[in-house]
Amino acid sequence: MTKNEKQKKLTLITxxxxxxxxxxxxxxMPRSFYLMGYGAIPWFILGGITYFIPFAFMMAEYGSAFKNEKGGIYSWMEKSVGPKFAFMGVFMWYASYVVWMINICSVIWIPLSNTIFGVDTTSKWGIAGLNSTQVLGILGVMWxxxxxxxxxxxxxxxxKITSVGGMAVAILNIVLIIGAIIVFALNKGQFREPITSAMSFVNSPNPGYQTIxxxxSFLVFALxxxxxxxxxSGLVDQTENPEKTFPKGILIAAAIISVGYSLGxxxxxxxxNWAGKLSGENxxxxxxxxxxxxxxxxxxxESLGLSVDIATQMGNWLARFVGLSMFLALTGAFFTLSYAPLKQLIEGTPAxxxxxxxxxxxxxxxxxxxMKIQTFIVxxxxxFISMGGSSAKVFFRLLVDMTNVAMTLPYLFLSISYISFRKKDNIKKPFLMIRNKKNAVVxxxxxTAVVGFANIFTIIEPALNGxxxxxxxxxxGPILFIILASLIYGSSEKRK
Structure with missing residues (x-):
């Protein structure tokens, strides 16, 4: 391995x-508190125990077993179940990320506006006769x-860019933790949102979240x-000592994320205080x-006894810091997700x-x-969406709805594949988090059942509200993507 190649490898921290x-x-975290108050915490714990942590174990086992594969989740599913099943899952997953990128091209300017101006001014961004939506569209293309x-x-x-994004979010969480401790100490252990009994961790203060x-729907949000x-997962082959580093990285990140959400x-x-600060229409x-x-x-x-003006300025500057951190985090996510899913789709599948x-x-x-084709399509x-008026916005809303389930259905493909993966003794598995084969299948x-329920309820919930x-x-959406994937796969089979 050359020095240049070694520099490209991902370290554990990266x-x-x-x-x-x-x-x-x-x-x-603030969205969850807004929807459910402390009542959000048990659902995040439940989601972590029944889905995220075991799913992270699966990803770690897959990654260790297929450490030399460049195709990420496609390679895993193809080796565990079969090529057609794998292609349908990865194609649907990839298509949903393209829609995600289209959405982020416009949304990413909101945290940047908050950084610069302290508030979201994107609705007023107009230049040379173009309205704000059109300006955001042009900025999105440049982005x-x-x-x-x-x-x-x-x-x-x-x-380099994703590391900056990750560090920004980490610092934002440190600010939240230290700031909350300071307030707790200055107010002599008093909570602004009082904990009156164990039911404070069950009931929601939000009037809109009282029905089953x-x-x-919040459980689905938490999942x-x-x-x-x-x-x-497609970066296993670009990780230093992947057999050990990749599973360790996944497990450490999973533990931090699971604890972090509930603690935050x-x-x-x-x-x-929910009623005092979050119940307003704005x-x-x-x-x-x-x-x-x-x-x-x-x-x-306020707790330090400073004037209202100074306390207000402290609040505004902290909001600006949130804007900067979220802008950097979205930037990091955009770079990762504009490359990693495409890498898995192209490198994993047959040429x-x-x-x-x-x-x-x-x-x-x-x-x-x-990458050129993807950039052009996005x-x-x-x-089209920014310049096409109301009909284009309706079309995009439809597109988002179509990919809502399509983005998470591949988790179902992966968990089903995992059952087959653990049953196949011919696949070498150097790292097993769940050693007993029967327990792993359970x-x-x-x-699979948890993700299946989340997807079914996601479909049913809008219908319940008319x-x-x-x-x-x-x-x-998923039906269309499966048909498209079948046509592409069938066409290649005919050429073969």
């Missing part, structure tokens, strides 16, 4: 930061092109907050992270599936032609 950036969403220009130079460029269906760990929700209650899922952290800064100033030179890997080990879609079945078009779109 891998953990990439996983942390791809999975941990800081905004999920996706800049990402491609940097990413095509190799994995080392991507890891709304509470179950999906853990999504994304499979995205870095609990700490928010130290400095935030508070929503989009700005809740800024509201909560602004309140932390204000509460620290004969793809026309022309689409499957070519360049000297930087990047699927350069596929850029065209961003321009865990695989439990995870939104039948979203429910139909969520069913239609």
């Amino acid at each position: 891998l953990i930061l990439m996983i942390f950036t791809s999975v941990f969403g800081f905004a999920n 996706v092109y800049a990402t491609f220009t940097i990413s095509k130079r190799g994995i080392s460029k991507i890891t 269906s709304s509470i179950l 999906f907050a853990y999504g994304g760990i499979e995205a870095v 929700i609990f700490l928010i209650g130290i400095f935030t 508070v929503n899922m989009g700005n809740i992270a800024y509201v909560v952290m602004n309140n932390l800064g204000y509460t620290i100033g 004969k599936l793809w026309p022309g030179k689409m499957s070519v890997i360049d000297e930087n080990e990047m699927p350069i032609n596929a 850029a065209v879609m961003v321009i 865990v695989g079945i439990i995870v 939104n039948y078009s979203s429910a139909i779109a969520m069913i239609a």
